[in-house]
Amino acid sequence: MQAVDTLITNGIVLTMDQNGRIIDNGSVAIKDSKIVWLGRAHANDHVIADAVIDAQGGIIMPGLINTHTHGPMTLFRGLADDLPLDIWLNKHIFPAEATFINKENVAIGTQLACAEMLLSGTTCFCDGYFLEDHVAQAVSKAGMRAVLGQGVIDFPAPGVPEPTQNVAEAMAFVERWHTHSPLIQPSIFCHSAYTCSAETLRAAKAAARDLGVIFQIHAAETKQEAGMIQSGQIQRPVQYLHRLGILDANTLLVHAVWVDDDDIAIIRENGAAVSHNPESNMKLASGIAPVPKYLSADIPVGLGTDGCASNNDLDLFAEMDMAAKLHKVVLLDPGTTDAYGILKMATIEGARAIGLEQQIGSLELGKQADLIVIDTHKPHLVPLYNPVSQVVYAVRGSDVRDVIVAGKMLVRDRVLNTLDWEDILGRVSALQAEIAAFSNQPAAISR
Amino acid sequence: MQAVDTLITNGIVLTMDQNGRIIDNGSVAIKDSKIVWLGRAHANDHVIADAVIDAQGGIIMPGLINTHTHGPMTLFRGLADDLPLDIWLNKHIFPAEATFINKENVAIGTQLACAEMLLSGTTCFCDGYFLEDHVAQAVSKAGMRAVLGQGVIDFPAPGVPEPTQNVAEAMAFVERWHTHSPLIQPSIFCHSAYTCSAETLRAAKAAARDLGVIFQIHAAETKQEAGMIQSGQIQRPVQYLHRLGILDANTLLVHAVWVDDDDIAIIRENGAAVSHNPESNMKLASGIAPVPKYLSADIPVGLGTDGCASNNDLDLFAEMDMAAKLHKVVLLDPGTTDAYGILKMATIEGARAIGLEQQIGSLELGKQADLIVIDTHKPHLVPLYNPVSQVVYAVRGSDVRDVIVAGKMLVRDRVLNTLDWEDILGRVSALQAEIAAFSNQPAAISR
Numbered sequence: 021m022q023a024v025d026t027l028i029t030n031g032i033v034l035t036m037d038q039n040g041r042i043i044d045n046g047s048v049a050i051k052d053s054k055i056v057w058l059g060r061a062h063a064n065d066h067v068i069a070d071a072v073i074d075a076q077g078g079i080i081m082p083g084l085i086n087t088h089t090h091g092p093m094t095l096f097r098g099l100a101d102d103l104p105l106d107i108w109l110n111k112h113i114f115p116a117e118a119t120f121i122n123k124e125n126v127a128i129g130t131q132l133a134c135a136e137m138l139l140s141g142t143t144c145f146c147d148g149y150f151l152e153d154h155v156a157q158a159v160s161k162a163g164m165r166a167v168l169g170q171g172v173i174d175f176p177a178p179g180v181p182e183p184t185q186n187v188a189e190a191m192a193f194v195e196r197w198h199t200h201s202p203l204i205q206p207s208i209f210c211h212s213a214y215t216c217s218a219e220t221l222r223a224a225k226a227a228a229r230d231l232g233v234i235f236q237i238h239a240a241e242t243k244q245e246a247g248m249i250q251s252g253q254i255q256r257p258v259q260y261l262h263r264l265g266i267l268d269a270n271t272l273l274v275h276a277v278w279v280d281d282d283d284i285a286i287i288r289e290n291g292a293a294v295s296h297n298p299e300s301n302m303k304l305a306s307g308i309a310p311v312p313k314y315l316s317a318d319i320p321v322g323l324g325t326d327g328c329a330s331n332n333d334l335d336l337f338a339e340m341d342m343a344a345k346l347h348k349v350v351l352l353d354p355g356t357t358d359a360y361g362i363l364k365m366a367t368i369e370g371a372r373a374i375g376l377e378q379q380i381g382s383l384e385l386g387k388q389a390d391l392i393v394i395d396t397h398k399p400h401l402v403p404l405y406n407p408v409s410q411v412v413y414a415v416r417g418s419d420v421r422d423v424i425v426a427g428k429m430l431v432r433d434r435v436l437n438t439l440d441w442e443d444i445l446g447r448v449s450a451l452q453a454e455i456a457a458f459s460n461q462p463a464a465i466s467r
Numbered sequence: 468m469q470a471v472d473t474l475i476t477n478g479i480v481l482t483m484d485q486n487g488r489i490i491d492n493g494s495v496a497i498k499d500s501k502i503v504w505l506g507r508a509h510a511n512d513h514v515i516a517d518a519v520i521d522a523q524g525g526i527i528m529p530g531l532i533n534t535h536t537h538g539p540m541t542l543f544r545g546l547a548d549d550l551p552l553d554i555w556l557n558k559h560i561f562p563a564e565a566t567f568i569n570k571e572n573v574a575i576g577t578q579l580a581c582a583e584m585l586l587s588g589t590t591c592f593c594d595g596y597f598l599e600d601h602v603a604q605a606v607s608k609a610g611m612r613a614v615l616g617q618g619v620i621d622f623p624a625p626g627v628p629e630p631t632q633n634v635a636e637a638m639a640f641v642e643r644w645h646t647h648s649p650l651i652q653p654s655i656f657c658h659s660a661y662t663c664s665a666e667t668l669r670a671a672k673a674a675a676r677d678l679g680v681i682f683q684i685h686a687a688e689t690k691q692e693a694g695m696i697q698s699g700q701i702q703r704p705v706q707y708l709h710r711l712g713i714l715d716a717n718t719l720l721v722h723a724v725w726v727d728d729d730d731i732a733i734i735r736e737n738g739a740a741v742s743h744n745p746e747s748n749m750k751l752a753s754g755i756a757p758v759p760k761y762l763s764a765d766i767p768v769g770l771g772t773d774g775c776a777s778n779n780d781l782d783l784f785a786e787m788d789m790a791a792k793l794h795k796v797v798l799l800d801p802g803t804t805d806a807y808g809i810l811k812m813a814t815i816e817g818a819r820a821i822g823l824e825q826q827i828g829s830l831e832l833g834k835q836a837d838l839i840v841i842d843t844h845k846p847h848l849v850p851l852y853n854p855v856s857q858v859v860y861a862v863r864g865s866d867v868r869d870v871i872v873a874g875k876m877l878v879r880d881r882v883l884n885t886l887d888w889e890d891i892l893g894r895v896s897a898l899q900a901e902i903a904a905f906s907n908q909p910a911a912i913s914r
Contacts, residue, residue: 097849098856102795102805135846243799302792303860305801332860333847342789345749346796348549352690354752358549399582400780400864402544402892403899405906409545413750413779417847418865445849452850459852 024049024056024067025427031075031393032407033058036082036367036382040360042407048080050389053202053426058383073422079394079407079415082383083143083423084336085370087295088236088274088324090149091158092121092129094136095451096329099459105242105304112459113329120455121178126151128447130158133334135439138164140335140417143390143425146272146295146324146374148209148236150178156197156204163430163438165390167374168197169209169236172224174216187223194231203426205376207234212241213257214248218264225266234270234375236295237261240283241275242306258283267292272373274324275300276314277307284313293320293373296365298343300326311347312356322370323362335417336366344412359412393422471496471503471514472874478522478840479854480505483529483814483829487807489854495527497836500649500873505830520869526841526854526862529830530590530870531783532817534742535683535721535771537596538605539568539576541583542898543776546906552689552751559906560776567902568625573598575894577605580781582886585611587782587864590837590872593719593742593771593821595656595683597625603644603651610877610885612837614821615644616656616683619671621663634670641678650873652823654681659688660704661695665711672713681717681822683742684708687730688722689753705730714739719820721771722747723761724754731760740767740820743812745790747773758794759803769817770809782864783813791859806859840869 026049033046035058049057049067057067093113100112126149137145144165147155152170159166170193171177172186180189190208197206208228210216216224221237228235240246240257249260258279261267269291276287276294287294296309314321323343325334340362347357371381379388394415396404401419404410423431430438473496480493482505496504496514504514540560547559573596584592591612594602599617606613617640618624619633627636637655644653655675657663663671668684675682687693687704696707705726708714716738723734723741734741743756761768770790772781787809794804818828826835841862843851848866851857870878877885 095850098852098860101853101856101860102802104801108801132846132849139846299788299792302796303801305795305799305803307799308796332856335847335863338785338788338863341746341785342792345746345789346793348752349749349755349793352752352754354551354555354750355549356752397892399579399586399888399891400782402579402895403542403902405545405899405903406548409548409779413545413548416782416785416863416865418863441846444846445844448849452852455850456852 022056022067024051024069026050026071026073027067027069028073028075028080028393031078031080033383034079034081034407034411035384036364037384046080048383048391050424050427053388055383055385055387055389058385073393075393076395076397078396078421079411081392081394081411082367082381083390083392083425084141084366085322085374085381086137086142086145086325086334086336087272087322087370087373088297088326089133089145089147089334090327091133091147091155092126092149093327093329094133094334095120095125095129095448095455097332099329099455105306108304116455116459117178119458120451121150123151123154125451126154127158128444128451130155131162131439131444132448133328134159134162134164135436135441135444136334138162138423138431138436139420139434140337141392141420141423142334142336143392143423144376144380146236150180152193153196159204160201161438163425163428165203165380165425167205167207167234169207169234170194171209171211172216172220173211174220187220187227190224191227191231194233198231205233207236209236212238213260214245221261221264221266228270234272235266236272236274237266239273239276240278243278245278256280256283258286262286262290270375275306275309277301277309279310284310284317284319288317288319293322295322295324295373296343297324297326298346299339300330302342302346304330308346308350311343312351315361320369320372321365322373323365337415337417340366340412359408362412363408389427390425392420394419395421469503469514471498471516473497473518473520474514474516475520475522475527475840478525478527480830481526481528481854481858482831483811484831493527495830495838497871497874500835502830502832502834502836505832520840522840523842523844525843525868526858528839528841528858529814529828530837530839530872531588531813532769532821532828533584533589533592533772533781533783534719534769534817534820535744535773536580536592536594536781537774538580538594538602539573539596540774540776541580541781542567542572542576542895542902544779546776546902552753555751563902563906564625566905567898568597570598570601572898573601574605575891575898577602578609578886578891579895580775581606581609581611582883582888582891583781585609585870585878585883586867586881587784588839588867588870589781589783590839590870591823591827593683597627599640600643606651607648608885610872610875612650612827612872614652614654614681616654616681617641618656618658619663619667620658621667634667634674637671638674638678641680645678652680654683656683659685660707661692668708668711668713675717681719682713683719683721684713686720686723687725690725692725703730705733709733709737717822722753722756724748724756726757731757731764731766735764735766740769742769742771742820743790744771744773745793746786747777749789749793751777755793755797758790759798762808767816767819768812769820770812784862784864787813787859806855809859810855836874837872839867841866842868
């Protein structure tokens with residue numbers, strides 16, 4: 021008999037372990053931050069729990085992992101849509117960022133993002149933005165797990181008015197957060213090969229390597245990107261990054277849409293990972309990443325929502341559904357990107373893409389207790405023949421009932437325990453009025 | 468001062484009328500089954516209401532219209548996925564239908580479908596199946612609006628063991644339901660040009676024409692379909708149907724994926740309509756319908772979910788999001804299928820596609836009061852700059868708070884008023900165990 025903190029009983033446990041084990045009528049026991057027991061029914065024969073949570077026949081599974089977003093940009097959800105990328109960025113997003121991105125708003129935008137992510141079953145995310153200290157503080161308050169990348173770009177940016185200091189600022193950020201919390205892994209996020217010089221890219225990657233942290237970069241997102249890189253003879257972004265020595269097992273290539281078979285071989289040989297963001301790539305009409313080829317090459321591929329301004333939500337359940345269906349229709353092959361493969365991308369393969377597969381991404385003994393409970397007693401979730409199919413093709417973020425990160429209950433019965441939703445709503449509503457006025461948007465809301 | 472039954476106040480009213488009017492802080496008044504007043508605030512100066520409903524700053528909009536589904540197939544949600552169409556149909560769906568489709572199960576499957584549709588904001592749907600009388604009875608119980616097509620196919624089918632009687636049975640169905648309820652429009656649904664002979668197609672369309680009802684048919688769904696039509700020289704499904712005299716303003720072509728510019732011209736010239744089902748077409752890897760071309764040709768295009776077995780849900784909000792993004796990325800044009808155009812497909816253009824645009828699809832004086840209220844006080848729905856963008860790109864079916872059809876409140880605060888959810892759940896769970904055993908599916912659920 022083992023004494024544990026929390027026992028979750030009476031659920032279908034999707035472990036996402038190497039054997040793809042699914043436990044009918046299963047239970048999971050948690051002590052401190054870890055999973056200390058899991059198995060079929062009768063957990064009471066094995067453990068004595070301080071608290072017992074009945075999953076009521078629902079699904080118990082690893083919390084989802086969002087491998088790419090920009091939390092504070094949640095403030096710009098739906099500010100501008102259906103526009104060419106350059107107009108969207110230059111006429112709408114960049115001006116709004118220049119005016120409204122400051123410490124306070126980064127914090128509140130991130131709190132909003134965390135509230136949305138937690139309530140849709142995401143327990144860990146990989147972020148890249150500026151003023152990332154304030155992202156980190158909000159994430160700490162929320163109690164989520166995250167890889168947080170301080171942005172590096174060769175232009176004046178929020179918090180980094182002097183671009184020559186961009187790599188130094190990123191290094192200082194990493195050092196400040198390196199041992200701050202077991203839940204936060206600092207990182208360096210270079211915006212792209214067309215907004216950072218070769219020198220900046222090399223220096224930022226060298227810093228990330230020295231500090232032992234993940235290096236994130238938007239790469240090969242649009243067809244036009246190759247033409248925007250000042251790289252002499254090398255026009256293909258992935259090959260360019262490779263020549264600069266950027267690619268290794270701690271590099272996360274975000275988007276990686278416009279790649280050829282040589283690029284894929286380079287990514288594989290260097291052990292780099294990919295963050296696939298289908299909804300953003302579709303909405304911005306960037307293109308379709310060759311995900312089935314990445315999977316065949318055993319390149320780690322995680323799913324990402326990208327920022328809210330190009331999605332327009334942070335719901336990984338919707339992202340899974342979209343990803344599964346997109347590749348089938350593009351290849352005219354219904355067997356490609358099957359439900360289990362997609363679910364791996366949102367869990368264990370996402371963990372692998374950001375270097376956390378030893379800690380999270382599956383429910384196994386000794387791993388961190390980052391998990392969610394899904395309420396399946398709803399009209400759109402019955403009948404239930406195959407829980408994996410249901411999770412990918414029918415479950416929505418709003419079906420997530422409980423959320424646990426590192427053993428702590430952050431959402432119980434859809435109520436946020438660590439964040440004050442009414443406070444967030446009030447602050448975001450006030451900010452919305454200012455941003456709408458600035459953008460000449462009709463103030464649609466009157467509360 | 469006008470006496471009304473219900474007044475909905477304090478919402479952003481998306482009218483979807485010809486001018487695209489959006490009323491901030493608006494109200495809508497309902498008497499009997501109709502909208503009798505709508506406008507800005509201060510409705511109390513104009514009407515006296517028996518019941519006042521506060522939308523609390525949320526969105527008031529027309530109920531969504533699902534132009535293609537097979538309600539009873541909700542029983543097969545997730546039964547088989549990620550398979551080639553022929554294996555999916557012949558090894559899984561057809562055997563399950565042959566064994567489990569009977570009057571009682573059609574009724575319970577349709578109740579389940581209605582529960583899901585109502586709770587995700589769909590107020591009207593266009594159905595095609597067999598034993599359609601039992602679909603109609605379930606829909607009547609639910610209080611939804613529907614176009615219901617009795618299936619015609621040249622094989623023995625549930626309720627029609629003798630295929631020579633298929634058109635006669637469909638005619639009898641139409642006659643039984645023609646004046647039964649103002650909410651139900653009977654229809655004739657020919658399965659396809661490859662499962663019905665030319666004689667059957669002609670006879671069924673002649674019957675639909677005589678009876679003045681909508682004729683539905685799956686057409687040009689897959690690339691292989693042309694080869695399956697026994698049509699002599701004519702290989703293109705749309706041209707084949709045209710030569711048979713099938714196409715007119717009361718014909719709904721479902722899917723219409725594999726068409727060329729000549730086919731599109733034929734559809735336009737004959738005034739036929741299209742039901743676009745992107746999630747089903749993606750999941751089954753059927754192909755991508757040329758929706759932007761249909762819209763340019765002013766062909767009425769509605770959205771459909773198709774049956775649950777190929778989606779795997781009936782949520783038109785997810786369908787809108789998918790449709791908007793799919794065509795952008797395929798054409799590499801972020802401006803195509805913009806949010807407002809997509810929302811029209813799910814409302815007024817959907818109504819036009821099934822011949823109901825005079826009654827439903829927009830909120831206007833004298834039209835039927837089929838409308839929904841969306842709760843926007845949620846983390847994934849703030850900030851709110853543009854309600855149309857929010858509805859298409861961020862709202863989920865679970866955000867629908869209230870649903871009214873023909874003036875009757877069918878859902879209030881997410882509780883079903885006309886259907887007994889616990890009864891449906893119990894019956895579907897029992898049936899699920901039988902279907903799982905038949906299909907050799909692991910019985911994943913243990914409740």
